Amino acid sequence: MSTTTPSDPSGRVPGSLRVRLDLAYAGTHFAGWAAQPGLRTVQGVLEEALTTIVRAEPLGLARPRLTVAGRTDAGVHARGQVAHVDLPVERWEAMPGRSGRTPGRALVDRLSGLLPPDVVVHRASRAPAGFDARFSATARTYRYRIADQHELRDPLRREGVLWHRRELDVAAMQAAAQPLLGLHDFAAYCKPREGATTIRELTRFDWSRPDAGADAGLVVAVVEADAFCHSMVRALVGTSLAVGEGRRDREDQALVLAGRDRAAAAAVAPAQGLTLERVDYPPDEELGERAARIRARRSPDELR
Numbered sequence: 001m002s003t004t005t006p007s008d009p010s011g012r013v014p015g016s017l018r019v020r021l022d023l024a025y026a027g028t029h030f031a032g033w034a035a036q037p038g039l040r041t042v043q044g045v046l047e048e049a050l051t052t053i054v055r056a057e058p059l060g061l062a063r064p065r066l067t068v069a070g071r072t073d074a075g076v077h078a079r080g081q082v083a084h085v086d087l088p089v090e091r092w093e094a095m096p097g098r099s100g101r102t103p104g105r106a107l108v109d110r111l112s113g114l115l116p117p118d119v120v121v122h123r124a125s126r127a128p129a130g131f132d133a134r135f136s137a138t139a140r141t142y143r144y145r146i147a148d149q150h151e152l153r154d155p156l157r158r159e160g161v162l163w164h165r166r167e168l169d170v171a172a173m174q175a176a177a178q179p180l181l182g183l184h185d186f187a188a189y190c191k192p193r194e195g196a197t198t199i200r201e202l203t204r205f206d207w208s209r210p211d212a213g214a215d216a217g218l219v220v221a222v223v224e225a226d227a228f229c230h231s232m233v234r235a236l237v238g239t240s241l242a243v244g245e246g247r248r249d250r251e252d253q254a255l256v257l258a259g260r261d262r263a264a265a266a267a268v269a270p271a272q273g274l275t276l277e278r279v280d281y282p283p284d285e286e287l288g289e290r291a292a293r294i295r296a297r298r299s300p301d302e303l304r
Contacts, residue, residue, distance in 0.1 A: 018127040049114040074273030108147040130288020162273035168244035179254035190229035237269035
């Protein structure tokens with residue numbers, strides 16, 4: 001891949017095209033999404049596989065670099081993660097070889113032969129103009145799953161569901177969560193980062209106990225926002241657990257938010273119960289405008 005300075009406002013290098021990847025992974029044995037020296041990460045194993053496929057090193061090309069919609073923490077899972085990568089046009093067009101497959105199908109097939117079983121790329125497609133997996137996103141939706149009754153403990157789902165020793169008051173948790181909806185400073189529920197804003201718009205924070213489906217009987221939170229700051233969802237869930245156990249009043253969750261003091265919130269909930277379920281984007285014709293607006297307002301480190 002050329003190392004020419006990008007002239008495209010999206011950051012794409014001339015001579016490349018942008019590919020959208022839709023993927024899922026079990027986060028249990030990863031040190032999070034972001035590549036870190038000496039650690040096993042989702043980004044690391046994916047970029048290694050892509051480097052092999054495009055033959056970056058033998059051909060003297062730059063190693064493919066992924067941009068992701070939501071950088072999950074260590075142990076957090078994803079069912080609906082989205083990322084993009086810029087690949088040389090000639091390598092994309094040559095991807096199918098003589099197979100008759102589309103380049104996207106060929107890339108998915110090749111990745112399936114290189115990736116470990118806890119990462120799956122479901123789709124690869126040429127991204128629309130202006131698409132940025134991180135900055136074009138309009139919403140990210142997480143679910144947190146809890147088994148608070150012994151008979152609901154399923155060892156086959158142990159890595160994706162928190163086993164909780166005490167039965168939870170779901171009605172109290174739901175009531176405590178609703179005042180947090182809207183645009184607020186979530187400093188009390190975020191791990192601070194120097195120079196980063198903690199203002200977010202929380203559009204959904206619901207607790208329920210489904211009576212049907214795969215999550216029947218579990219206590220499930222659905223949390224949606226335009227973006228999340230570091231550890232925000234797990235911090236929100238941690239304080240909700242304290243409410244559900246009766247250790248804190250329903251009003252406390254809103255009071256913690258208003259106080260903007262991280263020390264006032266309960267400990268973050270364990271990572272194992274959290275899954276990134278979905279990332280939403282605007283219509284194709286609005287992708288570039290959305291990305292430009294969010295890029296100007298927030299730094300990459302803030303979007304998760």
